[in-house]
Each structure stands twice: as C-alpha cells, then as structure tokens.
Amino acid sequence: MFEGLDIGIQTAFTPFNVLMVMTGCFAGTFVGMLPGLGPATAVALMVPVTYSLDPAAALILMAGVYYGAAFGGSTSSILINAPGDSSSAVTTFDGYPLARQGRAGKALAIAAWASFSGGMLSAGALLFAAPLLSIVALSFQSPDYFVLMLMGLTAVSALSGPGQVLRSYAMAILGMMLATIGTDGISGVPRLTFGQLELIDGLSFLLIAMATYALAEVLLVVLQNKAPPENAVHTTHLRDLVLERNEIREIAPAIGRHSLLGFFIGVLPGAGATLASFLSYAVEKKFAGAGARPPFGHGNLRGVAAPESANNAASTGAFVPLLTLGIPGSGTTAIMLGALIAHGLQPGPRLYVDHPEVFWSVIVSMFLGNLMLLVINLPMTPWLARLLRVPQPVLMPVVMMFCLLGVYLVSFDAMDILVMIIIAVAAVALRWLQFPLAPLLLGFVLGGYLEDNLQRTLILYDGGWQFLWERPASLVMAVATLVFVGWSLLRRNQATGL
Amino acid sequence: MLERLLVTLVVWVFCAPAAHASASPEELHFLIPGGAGGGWDTTARAAGAALLSAGLVAQVSYENRSGAGGAKGFAYMLDRRARSEAVLMVSSTPILVRTLRPEFQQNWRQLTPVGAVIGDFGALMVRADAPWPNLEELIKALQCNPRSIKFAGGSNRGDLDHLILAAAFEAFGLSPRDARYVPYGAGGAATLALLSGETPAMAATIGDAMGPIQDSAIRVLAVASPERLQQLPDVPTFNELGFDFEFLNWRGFFAVPDLEQATLHEWTSLLEALSRAPAWQQEMQRHGWIPVTHRGPEFAAYLDRQEIQIRRLLKALEAPR
Numbered sequence A: 001m002f003e004g005l006d007i008g009i010q011t012a013f014t015p016f017n018v019l020m021v022m023t024g025c026f027a028g029t030f031v032g033m034l035p036g037l038g039p040a041t042a043v044a045l046m047v048p049v050t051y052s053l054d055p056a057a058a059l060i061l062m063a064g065v066y067y068g069a070a071f072g073g074s075t076s077s078i079l080i081n082a083p084g085d086s087s088s089a090v091t092t093f094d095g096y097p098l099a100r101q102g103r104a105g106k107a108l109a110i111a112a113w114a115s116f117s118g119g120m121l122s123a124g125a126l127l128f129a130a131p132l133l134s135i136v137a138l139s140f141q142s143p144d145y146f147v148l149m150l151m152g153l154t155a156v157s158a159l160s161g162p163g164q165v166l167r168s169y170a171m172a173i174l175g176m177m178l179a180t181i182g183t184d185g186i187s188g189v190p191r192l193t194f195g196q197l198e199l200i201d202g203l204s205f206l207l208i209a210m211a212t213y214a215l216a217e218v219l220l221v222v223l224q225n226k227a228p229p230e231n232a233v234h235t236t237h238l239r240d241l242v243l244e245r246n247e248i249r250e251i252a253p254a255i256g257r258h259s260l261l262g263f264f265i266g267v268l269p270g271a272g273a274t275l276a277s278f279l280s281y282a283v284e285k286k287f288a289g290a291g292a293r294p295p296f297g298h299g300n301l302r303g304v305a306a307p308e309s310a311n312n313a314a315s316t317g318a319f320v321p322l323l324t325l326g327i328p329g330s331g332t333t334a335i336m337l338g339a340l341i342a343h344g345l346q347p348g349p350r351l352y353v354d355h356p357e358v359f360w361s362v363i364v365s366m367f368l369g370n371l372m373l374l375v376i377n378l379p380m381t382p383w384l385a386r387l388l389r390v391p392q393p394v395l396m397p398v399v400m401m402f403c404l405l406g407v408y409l410v411s412f413d414a415m416d417i418l419v420m421i422i423i424a425v426a427a428v429a430l431r432w433l434q435f436p437l438a439p440l441l442l443g444f445v446l447g448g449y450l451e452d453n454l455q456r457t458l459i460l461y462d463g464g465w466q467f468l469w470e471r472p473a474s475l476v477m478a479v480a481t482l483v484f485v486g487w488s489l490l491r492r493n494q495a496t497g498l
Numbered sequence B: 001m002l003e004r005l006l007v008t009l010v011v012w013v014f015c016a017p018a019a020h021a022s023a024s025p026e027e028l029h030f031l032i033p034g035g036a037g038g039g040w041d042t043t044a045r046a047a048g049a050a051l052l053s054a055g056l057v058a059q060v061s062y063e064n065r066s067g068a069g070g071a072k073g074f075a076y077m078l079d080r081r082a083r084s085e086a087v088l089m090v091s092s093t094p095i096l097v098r099t100l101r102p103e104f105q106q107n108w109r110q111l112t113p114v115g116a117v118i119g120d121f122g123a124l125m126v127r128a129d130a131p132w133p134n135l136e137e138l139i140k141a142l143q144c145n146p147r148s149i150k151f152a153g154g155s156n157r158g159d160l161d162h163l164i165l166a167a168a169f170e171a172f173g174l175s176p177r178d179a180r181y182v183p184y185g186a187g188g189a190a191t192l193a194l195l196s197g198e199t200p201a202m203a204a205t206i207g208d209a210m211g212p213i214q215d216s217a218i219r220v221l222a223v224a225s226p227e228r229l230q231q232l233p234d235v236p237t238f239n240e241l242g243f244d245f246e247f248l249n250w251r252g253f254f255a256v257p258d259l260e261q262a263t264l265h266e267w268t269s270l271l272e273a274l275s276r277a278p279a280w281q282q283e284m285q286r287h288g289w290i291p292v293t294h295r296g297p298e299f300a301a302y303l304d305r306q307e308i309q310i311r312r313l314l315k316a317l318e319a320p321r
Helices: A003-013 A015-033 A041-051 A055-072 A074-080 A090-102 A104-139 A140-157 A165-179 A207-222 A245-267 A271-289 A301-317 A319-325 A333-344 A357-389 A392-411 A414-432 A438-460 A473-498 B002-021 B039-053 B068-079 B094-100 B135-144 B160-171 B189-194 B206-214 B259-277 B279-288 B296-320
Strands: B027-032 B059-064 B088-093 B110-125 B151-152 B180-185 B203-207 B218-222 B250-255 B290-293
Touching: A003 A015, A003 A055, A003 A357, A003 B135, A015 A041, A015 A074, A015 A357, A041 A055, A041 A333, A041 B027, A055 A074, A055 A301, A055 A333, A055 A357, A055 B068, A055 B135, A055 B160, A074 A090, A074 A104, A074 A301, A074 A357, A090 A104, A090 A207, A090 A301, A090 B094, A090 B110, A090 B135, A090 B259, A104 A301, A104 A319, A104 A357, A104 B189, A104 B250, A140 A271, A165 A438, A207 A392, A207 A414, A245 A301, A245 A319, A271 A301, A271 A438, A301 A319, A319 A333, A319 A357, A319 B189, A333 B039, A333 B279, A392 A414, A392 B218, A392 B279, A414 A473, A438 B180, B027 B039, B027 B068, B039 B059, B039 B110, B039 B250, B039 B259, B059 B206, B068 B088, B088 B259, B094 B160, B094 B296, B110 B135, B110 B160, B110 B189, B110 B206, B110 B259, B110 B296, B151 B160, B151 B189, B151 B250, B151 B279, B160 B180, B160 B296, B189 B203, B189 B206, B203 B206, B206 B218, B250 B259, B250 B290, B259 B279, B259 B290, B259 B296
Parallel strands: B027 B059, B027 B088, B151 B180, B151 B203
Antiparallel strands: B088 B250, B110 B203, B110 B218, B110 B250, B110 B290
C-alpha cells in the first residue's frame, strides 16, 4: 500500500494534475451552486475534455467536479432554500432557518467545514480500505437493500415536529405514492402516466425538492407579505468563518459519525448521497434528543453539519465500487466509468495492479481537492451571504426564475414547469395545514428503491419472506427497525401520558 | 449565346436553393435521445468527432433530448420533419421493442433508417465458480427443470435482456415463458448481482460485463453473434454449438421522415466513409466496439427481420404456460 501511496503522490502532485484538481473543484463548486444542475450534468460536460488527457488526469478532473458539486450544493440550500443538487436537499431543513435568523455566514461556514471534514475522512477510509470495502459492496443483495430502505423510513418520526407523527407518516406515504408515477422498474409497465410521454420517467426528486421548498417558500413570502427579520439584513462578518470552540465541540462528533455513515452508504451501489444525507439527519436528531437547542428544523448547527459531512463522504464512498469492482453505483459514476473505458481502462479488481498510478493518484488528489475546496469556498461565503441583502421584491422573483430554469435546463421539458407549479401550490396548502414536507421527500427518495428491491427479492425468493431471518444483514437491520419504531412509540406514549 | 446564358441562369436559380436544401454534408446535427455520457451519447459524439477529424463534415453539433427511454427524442424528430434534413438521431435495438409496445405509438418506419455502425451481441454468462462448465451442462440443468436457474438482466421485463433469454430458451427447445428472469435497473446492477451471488446466471449483452469477463470473474457460455468475437476468441457462438439464433443490439442512425432518395444516399455514403476513416477505427478500438455494417434500404430490411424475431419472442413470453 505504501508503495502505491508513493506512486499516487508522485502522480497527483505533478503541476498539471494539480491544475486538473483545481479546475475540477472550481467547475464543480460553480455547477453545484446553481440550483438544479447537479454533479451528473457537470461530469458529463467534462467527458469530451478528458479525451485529450491521460487517464489519471481525466479521472482526477472528473472526481474533482463530482465532489466539488457535492461541496457547493449546500450554498443555495442555505441561502434561498433551493437545493443545488439532490443530496443537499436536507441541508435546507436547518440551513435556511439559520439564514433567516441572520446567520447565513455561519451556516455556510459550517457546511464548508463539514463538507471538508467529510471529504477528508472518507478519502482516508478510501486510501486504507478501498480493496477491502469492495467486499461490503458485494455482500449487499436486493433483500438487504429492501430492509435498509425500510429502516430509512423510520427516519420519518425524526423528521416530524412535536405532535406531528401521524401527519408525518401520511406525508411519507404521499411521497411514496408520488414515487409510483412512471415506468415500473420490474415489469416495465407505465403507471399513472395518463398516456403522457413526459410522465413515463416519473417525477424527479430535484423537481419535487425545488417545488416543495424553494418555490413554495417564494409563494409563502409573497402571500404572507413576510418582511425579512430585521437582523437577517446584517449578515456576515469575517469572524463567522472561524468556528468558536463551543461550536467545534458541538459539531465535531456529529461530523465524525456522519462521515462514517455517509461513507458506508456511498459504498453500497445504488443507495447514494441523497439517502445518506437523510439518514444522517434523522440519526443526528435522535442522538441530540428532545433537548437540542435550538430544535432541529429551526437552525440547529448539527442539522447542517450532519447531512453535509454525510453527502460528501458518500460521494467519496461511491468510488469504492467504481474503482475496485468496475461497477457504477449511480448515474454520475456510470458516466465516469464510460469515460475511463474510452481511455482503454477497465476499472475492476485489476485496476490497482495494472494501473496503480490511476488508482492511487485519484485518491491522493481527493485530499488536495478537499483542501482546495475549503480555500475556494470559505472566503466566498461573506460575499455569497450578501445575496440576502438584496431586497425581497427583487430576490424572490430571481429565486423563482432560478428554480424554474434549473429544472427546465435538466429536461428541456415545459411539462416539468407545469408539474412543478402544481406541486408548489399543493405544498403551500399543506404547509398552511401544518403538514411537514420533509417526510414527503424521504418517502419519495425511498419509495422507488423500496418497491423495486422488494419486487426483485420476492422474485428471487419465490414469493417467500424467509430472507428476513436467513440473511444476517437483513435480520440485523429488521430487528433494528423494530426496536427503533417500538422505542419511539413507547416514548411518545410516555410523553403524552397514554 | 443569350439562350445559353438564360439556361444557365434558370438552372442556377432553381438548383442552387434545391442543392442547399438537400442535406449537404457541410453541417450535421446529432439528436441524442438519451442523457450525456450514456451509450447513445458516446456513439454519436465519437462518430461526430471522427467525421470532423477525417474532414468528412465541416461542422457538427449535438443535442441531448433524453426521456421515456428515447421516446421523447423520437417525438422531437417527428416534429422537425420539415425544418431540417441534416439531422441524424442515434438509436439502437430497443426502438423496435418500443414500436411493438402500444403505449408509445411510435414506429421506427416513421423515420428514415440510415444505417447501423456498431453493435453489441447477446450472451449467456455465469459466475466463474458456477456448477455449469459449459452451455451443454446448463441446458441439461434447464431441461430437468427450466425454472431452476434464475437469470439476471439489466432491462425491464419484455425488453432487451429478457428477449435475449427468451431467444435462447426458444433455441434450446424450451418455452420462453418458463425462463426465470430477474430484472435489475441497469447492466451494471445486473453484473453486480451475478458477482455477489444473488443470481447464478445472467442474460445480457457482452458490453455490460466486459470488465469482469476480462478479469475471469464471469464466464461467457456462448455469444449470439454470427462469428466468434475478436475480444473473446475462446467463447463459442450459439450457432456453432448447434443453436440457430443471433441477437444483436445495434447502434445506428435515423434521419427525418420521408427523406429524399438522393439525400439518403448521401448519408449512407457518409457512414460508409466513416467506417473506413482511421479516426473512427481508433474510436472503435478505444471503446471496444464491434463494427456492424447495415446501410440504407438493407438496414431497413434488417430491421424488418429483427422486428419479426422480437415480435415472436414477445408473443412467446405472453403465451399461457
């Protein structure tokens, strides 16, 4: 391994490759900040550029764009409640309230530090254990994914405020129902598409997140004629960028936990950074307990730190199946795989034997890249936070335009704008009726995976449910799910005195 | 003299715009019905780059219209009918499957088939440590109980990989209805399922699992190509083992509806020139693509034949057991 590390350092630190890291990080941050455009688009745009590079430089560049986008995605989540990419949707839960309290600079700084730590810790894990971790990716099968998603659903209770548990579950079910629109992943039969070509692929998560959060927020501001809180205007000072000792003490353990959790979820092909951010948020809220001040959802610093460290760690973890098995875990890594194959490289168990310089240099470049991202992002935060000084009558239409444009530029489909507006109006109504929207997003994220994996499992087990106790991983997670649900029911009953 | 001048003038006036309207290979626009970085995208961009560097076209542009498995790009192509002839849409075998599915109401005959340039062949694969050393043993096991072996595949039921399995079952003299097919969302996911031991076998195109095949983690029992593949010289074809079937997932190009004969001829000769261009040879080498040559009317005839094969297989899959 140290031999490999040596090759990696030598390759990654050539001036040209350092330039590639820098280019990738800049491009990634920029694309990540734009609402709607995510890492997949950014990496795809880079592919033609990489053809003129050697394979190591190409992968370093694409990787930089990929984790750079995950890094930059939090900015628009915090400032305007519009997630820059789907894995940053969770960051809106506490990041946006912080911004409204006039602490946008602090929220951005925490997101940057958390992303940085998540990226660094998971790059370390990749360095030491990548070949070993391919076993984890291989040991997870469809039944395990099903139970994992089931366990993820228990996060619903964590995403709800006091007295909202029933409403939360209702919203999660609504989210799962929305996820059934489109072609069924097993039979290939289109469902609930009403003969519309535009609905055959189903709704996109980003569209729903933008509609329920950013667009609905704009509509609410207009409808309620809400003036921004006085202190929101005087936003950020340079000292916000430096975390105070008590803040560090508060978020450091959260970052540690969720870097690890995010990394492991990233390693599983098909789970992804969005799920990682949701789970980490829910786990962190449970960890903090009811005594968290301020409560989660009202600008808790750990509510920003947990998902941001988890989604960056997950995007690094996604390199494990890509590099060691040659199998892409997500759309973005699939594009990278295609580009590597075009370079005549076949990622797989033999990659670090045949092309050690590619394998190790991309891992080494991640340390450099994360450091660079911190250097790029932190000094920018006061300037970005100033965006909020723009008067509401100007800012709100601009936010609205960015949301609509962001979704349109991904699909070039006017139907998406219509669907988005319908969902946003429905979201406003639901918010007035005190229904929480976070469980809807969670239900939507998990719904599709849950159903596909359950259907596949039932085909594999001829309709039987014995996988629940025959497969150790499934058994452990199923028991954990039951304990989790039982515990929260018990606590609820105690709390309400029933 | 005046007469000649007049004739020249008349010819010039009438022919110049006509010559301009017919797709001149000065400019070429690729419509890609899938996302950036996907198989269609890579094919179109590689072809475009090769055409440019070989000096066959002066200018190339690309447009991604992804959605509904290519149906959105198809619809867009129909809309463009009058506007431009210099548009080529990249497509592949699933366009035939969509033609046969009622919900799309799209038929490849609405467009003008220009030609197929590359392809990927169907195959049956097992993990390296599987109990079946060759195709014969697998068939023996299937003949004992056709439902005893589950096959992973990257496409939905009734789509490409399921059809490969159905074609194999049909050739073995078994009912395709008895094939146990487990669909995974994508070729990569199916390969992973095979590697992790979730399913013991897989029906897919070779390209889906090239990496593990070269690492000898996955063994190909037979490939549905007319001849042995250059990359896998040790793998027998179904034909040479006595099972008469081939299954090709071609990738090729379609032009706008009702293309004029002369223009079609121009496009097919362009593809012909492309296939000889060294830049294209290099691209194919780089991606490990297998060259396929179906052009113009011959391509349309090939599509007719493949459509008959697919229709028969779909029917067999739906038939009561």
